[in-house]
Amino acid sequence: MxxxxxxxxxxxxxxxxxxxxxxxxxxxxxxxxxxxxxxxxxxxxxxxxxxxxxxxxxxxxxxxxxxxxxxxxxxxxxxxxxxxxxxxxxxxxxxxxxxxxxxxxxxxxxxxxxxxxxxxxxxxxxxxxxxxxxxxxxxxxxxxxxxxxxxxxxxxxxxxxxxxxxxxxxxxxxxxxxxxxxxxxxxxxxxxxxxxxxxxxxxxxxxxxxxxxxxxxxxxxxxxxxxxxxxxxxxxxxxxxxxxxxxxxxxxxxxxxxxxxxxxxxxxxxxxxxxxxxxxxxxxxxxxxxxxxxxxxxxxxxxxxxxxxxxxxxxxxxxxxxxxxRRSSPRTGVPAPGGVPEIRFEGVSFAYPGMPRPVLDGVDLTIGAGERLAIVGISGSGKTTLVKLLAGLYQPTSGRILVDGVDLCDLDPQGWRRQLSVLFQDFVRYPLTARDNITLAAPEASGSDEEISALAREVVDRIDTVLWRTGTGGRDLSGGQWQKLAIARVRYAVSKGRRVVVLDEPTAHLDVRAEAEFHERVIGGVGSASVVLISHRLSTVRPADRIVLLRDGRVTEQGSHDELMAEDGEYARLFRLQASRFTSEGAAR
CATH class of the missing domain: 1.20.1560.10 (ABC transporter type 1, transmembrane domain)
Known part of the structure; x- marks a missing residue:
């Protein structure tokens, strides 16, 4: 029946x-x-x-x-x-x-x-x-x-x-x-x-x-x-x-x-x-x-x-x-704090369903207001997962993330994300104009053509160029050009009020010259905003105020570049390993 x-x-x-x-x-x-x-x-x-x-x-x-x-x-x-x-x-x-x-x-x-x-x-x-x-x-x-x-x-x-x-x-x-x-x-x-x-x-x-x-x-x-x-x-x-x-x-x-x-x-x-x-x-x-x-x-x-x-x-x-x-009502919460916040990870752990061990395991980490923080570690150490937790895309399995003392889970997600500008390693390449590819980072704001053109001038001559290889009258970009456009997207978002900038492998497709200019033009151009920089290229993170090394889901080392080199730990070993390649090539030439 x-x-x-x-x-x-x-x-x-x-x-x-x-x-x-x-x-x-x-x-x-x-x-x-x-x-x-x-x-x-x-x-x-x-x-x-x-x-x-x-x-x-x-x-x-x-x-x-x-x-x-x-x-x-x-x-x-x-x-x-x-x-x-x-x-x-x-x-x-x-x-x-x-x-x-x-x-x-x-x-x-x-x-x-x-x-x-x-x-x-x-x-x-x-x-x-x-x-x-x-x-x-x-x-x-x-x-x-x-x-x-x-x-x-x-x-x-x-x-x-x-x-x-x-x-x-x-x-x-x-x-x-x-x-x-x-x-x-x-x-x-x-x-x-x-x-x-x-x-x-x-x-x-x-x-x-x-x-x-x-x-x-x-x-x-x-x-x-x-x-x-x-x-x-x-x-x-x-x-x-x-x-x-x-x-x-x-x-x-x-x-x-x-x-x-x-x-x-x-x-x-x-x-x-x-x-x-x-x-x-x-x-x-x-x-x-x-x-x-x-x-x-x-x-x-x-x-x-x-x-x-x-x-x-x-x-x-x-x-x-x-x-x-299975539908869940859109989560609401208290408004996000104004200004540049201090962010603290307190005993944060995260495990993917079905995985035998957590990706992050009891992470304690503070991101000071206006600090340039770099996070390094071998692949699979939890760097990108940490970024997704910071953006509220995942919820911690245990522990909490505090934004100016307020639990991130209690904040209004949309309000908090309007404080963030995130460049993911696998950023989206929208089949739209260059203007749209930049301004979608802050869709609630409006920018002048002069402002957007200044950000895109290294990539395209006209911001109304359609970036779509199969579109009529459009064109595609190289990997490095797309990376520069994604960086311009971040800079635009910061100019519209984003106070926390997260950059996940932002120089992966850049040439040596563009990478050398990265800190001066990008990191130096975000004003007082906090910056979280993730990269496997340790030369990119060297100028950061503080460098954090993740290993097996935990913070094992942290300090400035000089301090970590003086400790002669895992970071120093990885840095010398990368530097030796260029030194050997220089000697050969």
Whole structure:
């Protein structure tokens, strides 16, 4: 009973999605539905009048005209319905995808974006179909309207048959629904098997993107990996579909059950009215009406495309409901402190779900107001994770981060981020103008063309140049040029009131000359703002007020460059290791 109620709630949820299709579209669908429900039983009745008239020799012009009119109306409804259904599907799908985007963007942190379960739900909610069928909430909603019409039409047609043979009508209706239930259960079980393999399907998509995308195109061709990538994609596809193919063969071998039920029902539909007519209990017209009505009842046993649309697409609706159940209200809090703040990490630890050890483990660190702080360490030591904690994109597993004595968790996230300007190592390259790529760092502010042009002059001549390699009239930039534009983005944000600047590997793509000018032009150009600089190039962090070395998620050394060199610890070893490369090259020259 509980399962029946759950299915009923799902079907009602599908019908509610029609609100996204618009009032006019829904009204047209309702009118077409009324035609679809009435056509089948009316045809069965009109056939009786037509045949009786023909047998008795009475005029039969009006039954022919009525029969033709109903058939023409039903056919026209089906043709118009295809166009209206397509419009409704697109409108509903667009509305659902918008809801998925809002749910994805709503949380103030990014923890959910790194959760495989969330990605599975989002993929199902926005799934538009990857094989012969359309798997979308719009298709499911429209399919629910169609199946409702078919069911009501079948019941009405069974009512026509029941006026002559009530038991036969109930039997044919029951058998037809049983056949439908068996087929639906078999094929929907197949779909559940495919759903369970969603992570494997994402691997297929990944290898397909690698094969066709421009990002990996250079390596694939230089290394001669085209065949290997195709084989990996094919292997991933087989891994995804292997269980499905086995179960599908098993289902096909079991089709004798439905075939036997259909044969028995057809025999009853022919035998019972036929014997009655043979014994004079039915006229020829009534016999014809019963046969047409029986055929109408049989129609519900056929799994039309709308049935698959519903059962494939309702998983989208279920996934959407699951996403909404995970939804968290936008976090609010106290306003962020004004001015340049002091930031303290007190015993901060952070562990990614499923990882055996924390990335950060009891970090105690103070970032003084206006201080130039550098954070160094080998890859995987937790540097970028610390930045994401500072930006409020992650919440500490334990410990706390204080901003002028206020816990960062208690601050309004948006207000705090308007105090930050962060240049991530994997910064976004927006396919927009140079102006937009700079000003999006402080979208609430406005800047003059002269100000923006001054920041971008080393990269582009015109700030309205579109930075998009596939766009008409656009151009792409080199890695170093993009890095300079990202640095200009930071400088613009500081000029609009950002008081804490975080730079994660800001010189990774810069040449030696640009790196040498980095501190003078960038660090020296942010005024009184605090600066957190992360870099593997220790020459870049050397002028910092204080350098912090992270190792195994902990602060193991801190001090100025000269102090750390005098300690002759890990930092000194790493610095000499990097410096020796240049010294050796200089000696060789």
């Amino acid at each position: 509980q399962r029946v109620m759950e299915v009923a709630r799902e079907r009602v949820a599908l019908l509610r999605l029609l609100r996204s299709a618009g009032g006019l579209t829904v009204a047209v669908l309702a009118g077409l539905a009324a035609i679809g429900v009435a056509a089948a039983p009316v045809l069965a009745i009109l056939v009786r009048h037509l045949v009786d008239a023909m047998v008795s020799g009475a005029p039969y012009l009006w039954p022919v005209a009525a029969l033709a009119g109903v058939m023409l109306l039903r056919q026209a409804g089906e043709i118009v319905g295809e166009a209206v259904d397509a419009v409704a599907r697109k409108q509903i799908d667009g509305a659902v995808r918008s809801r998925v985007r809002r749910l994805t963007l709503a949380p103030s942190d990014i923890t959910h974006l790194e959760d495989p379960a969330f990605h599975d739900l989002a993929a199902r909610a926005g799934d538009q179909g990857i094989t012969w069928r359309v798997r979308s909430p719009g298709a499911a909603s429209v399919g629910q309207v169609k199946i409702t019409v078919r069911m009501l039409a079948t019941i009405a047609t069974a009512g026509v048959l029941a006026t002559y043979f009530p038991f036969l009508a109930l039997t044919l209706l029951g058998v037809s629904l049983a056949i439908r239930w068996i087929i639906r259960r078999q094929w929907m079980y197949l779909e559940s098997v495919k759903d369970a393999a969603t992570p494997e399907r994402r691997k297929v998509d990944y290898w397909a993107d690698i094969a066709a995308g421009p990002e990996a195109g250079k390596e694939i061709r230089v290394f001669g990996l085209g065949g290997w990538v195709s084989e990996r994609r094919l292997a991933a596809h087989y891994a995804w579909m292997a269980d499905y193919w086995v179960i599908r063969r098993r289902v096909l071998r079991r089709q004798w059950t439905t075939g036997l039920l259909a044969a028995v029902a057809a025999l009853l539909a022919l035998l019972v009215p036929g014997l009655a007519a043979l014994h004079g209990e039915l006229s020829v017209g009534e016999l014809s009406s019963c046969l047409v009505a029986a055929w109408g009842v049989f129609a519900i046993s056929v799994m039309g495309p709308e049935a698959f649309d519903i059962d494939y697409g309702r998983t989208s609706v279920t996934a959407l409901r699951a996403l909404e159940s």
